[in-house]
Amino acid sequence: MRTVGKPRFAVRTEKLNFWYGSFQALFDVDFNVRAGLVTSLIGPSGCGKSTLLRCVNRINERIGNVRTEGKVEVLGHDIHAPEVDLTQVRSQVGMVFQRPNPLPVSIRKNILFAHGLHTPHKTTKAEQDGIVESALRDVLLWEDVKDRLDRVATELSLEQQQKLCIARLLPVKPAVLLMDEPCSALDPKATAAVEELIWKLRGEYTILIVTHNMAQARRASDECAFMLMGKMVEHRRTEDLFLTPNSQKTADYIEGRYG
Amino acid sequence: MTARFAATALNLSNYRAEKRYRLMLFSMTAMLVLPVLIILSILVIRGAPMISFEFLFEFPRAGMTEGGIYPALLGTIFIVLVDLVFAMPIGVAAAIYLSEYAPDNWLTRAINLAIINLAGVPSIVHALFGVGAFVIFFQFGTSILAAALTVAIMTLPLVIVATRESLQAVPHAFREACWSMGATRWQTIFTVILPNAISGILTGLILEVSRTAGETAPIMFTGAAFFLPFLPESVFDQTMALSLHLFVVSTQVPNVPEALPFGVALVLIGIVLIMNALSIVFRSYLRGKKKW
Numbered sequence: 144m145r146t147v148g149k150p151r152f153a154v155r156t157e158k159l160n161f162w163y164g165s166f167q168a169l170f171d172v173d174f175n176v177r178a179g180l181v182t183s184l185i186g187p188s189g190c191g192k193s194t195l196l197r198c199v200n201r202i203n204e205r206i207g208n209v210r211t212e213g214k215v216e217v218l219g220h221d222i223h224a225p226e227v228d229l230t231q232v233r234s235q236v237g238m239v240f241q242r243p244n245p246l247p248v249s250i251r252k253n254i255l256f257a258h259g260l261h262t263p264h265k266t267t268k269a270e271q272d273g274i275v276e277s278a279l280r281d282v283l284l285w286e287d288v289k290d291r292l293d294r295v296a297t298e299l300s301l302e303q304q305q306k307l308c309i310a311r312l313l314p315v316k317p318a319v320l321l322m323d324e325p326c327s328a329l330d331p332k333a334t335a336a337v338e339e340l341i342w343k344l345r346g347e348y349t350i351l352i353v354t355h356n357m358a359q360a361r362r363a364s365d366e367c368a369f370m371l372m373g374k375m376v377e378h379r380r381t382e383d384l385f386l387t388p389n390s391q392k393t394a395d396y397i398e399g400r401y402g
Numbered sequence: 403m404t405a406r407f408a409a410t411a412l413n414l415s416n417y418r419a420e421k422r423y424r425l426m427l428f429s430m431t432a433m434l435v436l437p438v439l440i441i442l443s444i445l446v447i448r449g450a451p452m453i454s455f456e457f458l459f460e461f462p463r464a465g466m467t468e469g470g471i472y473p474a475l476l477g478t479i480f481i482v483l484v485d486l487v488f489a490m491p492i493g494v495a496a497a498i499y500l501s502e503y504a505p506d507n508w509l510t511r512a513i514n515l516a517i518i519n520l521a522g523v524p525s526i527v528h529a530l531f532g533v534g535a536f537v538i539f540f541q542f543g544t545s546i547l548a549a550a551l552t553v554a555i556m557t558l559p560l561v562i563v564a565t566r567e568s569l570q571a572v573p574h575a576f577r578e579a580c581w582s583m584g585a586t587r588w589q590t591i592f593t594v595i596l597p598n599a600i601s602g603i604l605t606g607l608i609l610e611v612s613r614t615a616g617e618t619a620p621i622m623f624t625g626a627a628f629f630l631p632f633l634p635e636s637v638f639d640q641t642m643a644l645s646l647h648l649f650v651v652s653t654q655v656p657n658v659p660e661a662l663p664f665g666v667a668l669v670l671i672g673i674v675l676i677m678n679a680l681s682i683v684f685r686s687y688l689r690g691k692k693k694w
Contacts, residue, residue: 200582202581202582205578205581207506208506229584231584233581233584234584237582237583238583240575240578242575244573244575244579245579246576246594247576247594247598256580256583256585257583260585260589261584308579312583315584
């Protein structure tokens with residue numbers, strides 16, 4: 144950890160190249176994500192935005208037959224350095240997926256799962272209750288589910304499931320939350336609720352969100368990055384990017400001429 | 403001009419063809435059921451009068467023409483139990499490795515090929531392998547152990563394939579969720595995947611057991627005896643077994659009452675059917691608990 148202050152950027156990539164087999168998905172991506180803000184990644188399908196997101200917790204590597212070149216830093220540390228432990232990276236970088244994927248166990252166990260993985264000692268029932276309550280309160284879910292913490296999480300509505308998937312990351316106190324189209328399986332009302340939650344978590348966490356929905360990027364992010372064909376085209380403050388795009392490609396995309 | 407949307411001649415001929423094919427496919431399917439029904443009804447009609455407490459729990463008498471099948475019944479159960487001791491851990495472990503760890507490379511493909519081939523090897527070849535490996539080389543002699551090991555190797559592919567399929571049926575999203583939170587593969591397997599795959603794994607094991615109970619060739623040279631007047635005392639003893647007993651009383655022994663082989667066959671198929679029914683009940687029970 145850096146000793147002097149918080150790094151300005153929670154996530155940085157430098158000349159990041161990424162291949163699935165012989166297919167190159169990312170080309171020399173330089174990307175700096177400001178700490179404590181919500182940054183959205185937009186671009187047409189297959190532009191590499193999800194791949195970029197998945198490089199930040201190195202979950203891409205689970206597929207096998209992939210290759211990374213270049214640098215990815217989280218909180219100022221190169222996560223490909225030989226001494227880096229993936230478990231530690233993933234405790235600092237939480238991920239929320241497109242389809243809510245709570246584990247098929249109780250709500251309570253979902254919240255305690257990651258915490259259990261990263262806590263060497265046993266926790267008392269009281270500690271656990273505290274952890275569950277505070278995580279669920281943080282995602283505005285406590286009032287809804289406090290009476291059924293032992294029910295299977297997959298019985299919840301999709302909106303509640305997605306909130307739970309965010310909540311289960313919080314007990315290990317991550318610095319960065321990656322969200323891969325977190326609202327695309329949700330209806331508009333649920334989308335609004337999750338966006339509101341993302342906005343509430345802003346500041347405490349650095350949030351990097353991939354979205355297909357330009358309106359969402361526009362209303363729910365501080366900064367916005369536009370990607371095309373594996374390259375970073377433009378990354379600026381969200382309102383600047385949407386009002387006065389620098390690149391013609393960005394302008395065309397946000398006006399809906401392709402994508 | 404005909405009415406709007408009325409069927410044309412072409413439509414009608416398509417419907418007739420549709421009917422013909424449907425009927426043909428259905429009758430093929432129905433033909434499958436026929437032999438099962440015939441076998442079962444003959445067995446029940448001719449074998450059921452044999453079934454009694456004495457038949458199940460007494461030794462054969464008078465050159466196996468009278469008495470019961472107790473040692474054979476018990477022997478089959480012994481072989482199945484010892485078989486499970488080997489087939490279950492090895493099969494499940496191999497399936498977990500192949501499903502959750504193995505990279506997609508030539509070695510994995512070779513292993514998969516070997517498993518498929520293992521399933522395709524004729525049972526009599528397994529028997530000869532069992533004689534060479536377990537009876538002679540490992541010096542287990544003709545024994546329950548040698549017979550069970552031989553059947554275990556033969557039925558391993560069943561366990562592996564069933565287990566692997568039920569592991570694969572657990573949605574990938576659960577794995578990603580666990581990994582993204584920093585769980586290792588084993589933590590993921592143990593806490594999330596196995597509990598959700600358990601019903602399929604058990605089904606596979608039960609099918610393996612019913613297969614084992616019915617096998618004859620692989621045990622007849624390796625551990626099953628023609629006739630024994632006593633029960634085995636350890637896994638290094640020979641034993642009688644239902645499947646071989648059926649063969650013996652049907653073809654090898656003179657003056658057997660006509661109903662006796664049917665009775666033995668009914669008990670054997672009864673065991674298999676009970677195991678299958680158990681697996682179905684068990685699976686639906688566990689499915690009911692599973693939610694995603």
